Amino acid sequence: MRKEIIDYLNTRPDLKFxxxxxxxxxxxxxxxxxxxxxxxxxxxxxxxxxxxxxxxKFHNQVKTVGLMIDFLSMMGKGEDL
Numbered sequence: 239m240r241k242e243i244i245d246y247l248n249t250r251p252d253l254k255f256x257x258x259x260x261x262x263x264x265x266x267x268x269x270x271x272x273x274x275x276x277x278x279x280x281x282x283x284x285x286x287x288x289x290x291x292x293x294x295k296f297h298n299q300v301k302t303v304g305l306m307i308d309f310l311s312m313m314g315k316g317e318d319l
Contacts, residue, residue: 239268246274256281 247254256277257263263277282288286295 239264240271243267243271243274252285253278253281256284259284 247257257267260280263273266273267277283291286292
């Protein structure tokens with residue numbers, strides 16, 4: 239692998255971890271260093287950093303908070319009886 243790629247990966251520990259999890263990228267980047275952008279976009283999907291994944295995560299958090307509020311309001315109504 240080229241020295242520039244190795245130096246770049248040393249500045250980005252998340253991408254370094256991704257390459258260790260997906261070792262095919264060692265071979266791909268050694269053969270074609272221009273695939274670095276493709277590897278970064280796949281790493282974003284792997285780590286859940288895409289816009290859609292963030293929206294889904296936020297939606298699930300809001301849903302969980304709503305369920306907790308509903309549960310606590312039911313508990314409060316039960317104490318009044």
